[in-house]
Amino acid sequence: MYEHLTVVKHPLIQHKLTLMRDETTPTNHFRQLLREISQLLAYEVTRELPMETQRIKTPMQEMDAPVLAGRKLALVSILRAGNGLLDGVLELIPSARVGFVGLYRDEETLEPVQYYFKVPEALEDRLVIAVDPMLATGNSSAAAIDLLKKAGARNIRFMCLLAAPEGVARMKEAHPDVPIITAALDEKLNEKGYIMPGLGDAGDRMFGTK
Numbered sequence: 001m002y003e004h005l006t007v008v009k010h011p012l013i014q015h016k017l018t019l020m021r022d023e024t025t026p027t028n029h030f031r032q033l034l035r036e037i038s039q040l041l042a043y044e045v046t047r048e049l050p051m052e053t054q055r056i057k058t059p060m061q062e063m064d065a066p067v068l069a070g071r072k073l074a075l076v077s078i079l080r081a082g083n084g085l086l087d088g089v090l091e092l093i094p095s096a097r098v099g100f101v102g103l104y105r106d107e108e109t110l111e112p113v114q115y116y117f118k119v120p121e122a123l124e125d126r127l128v129i130a131v132d133p134m135l136a137t138g139n140s141s142a143a144a145i146d147l148l149k150k151a152g153a154r155n156i157r158f159m160c161l162l163a164a165p166e167g168v169a170r171m172k173e174a175h176p177d178v179p180i181i182t183a184a185l186d187e188k189l190n191e192k193g194y195i196m197p198g199l200g201d202a203g204d205r206m207f208g209t210k
């Protein structure tokens with residue numbers, strides 16, 4: 001569909017995603033599954049991180065061993081549901097810098113409204129991974145990426161759990177330079193902007209709100 005869209009069809013991810021979609025899955029299990037999937041997706045998102053070698057000594061001999069190169073990467077959570085993906089990735093990459101973009105969706109217009117923005121310095125030198133579980137209309141994701149670019153980010157990836165074709169099309173139009181990594185591409189949006197079949201409101205399911 002789009003060369004910058006990667007759907008990670010790993011059996012573990014797909015199995016866990018089915019459990020997340022199931023409406024009977026309780027909040028604590030939902031959060032745990034999201035954390036686990038975020039770590040599996042992180043494997044894909046970070047696949048091409050630059051490497052260098054470092055001289056070390058094993059108990060046997062010296063060697064040039066691979067380590068990550070360059071500035072620490074930046075993880076940016078698009079609040080509030082982004083935090084569910086952030087936690088798992090941060091566990092894998094504890095030295096990452098962390099930023100937050102606060103946007104809420106106006107339920108009438110479905111347009112994003114900004115209420116918070118705080119990101120690490122020197123974004124231009126970092127790989128920036130923006131995380132939000134649901135790429136629905138794509139309006140808030142595109143707006144968040146706009147803000148990150150204004151703050152200097154040049155190398156951005158977008159990681160989500162579910163994407164709708166409408167959201168992918170919006171991102172492709174607004175930010176064709178930003179690869180999208182997702183666990184599934186669903187059918188469509190409903191008239192309220194929810195992903196179908198989806199999993200409902202990710203934030204509500206994660207935090208037990210309604």
Ligand code: URA
Nearest residue numbers: 134136194195201202
């Ligand atoms: N946000 C959600 O949490 N769920 C959707 O289906 C769409 C946007």
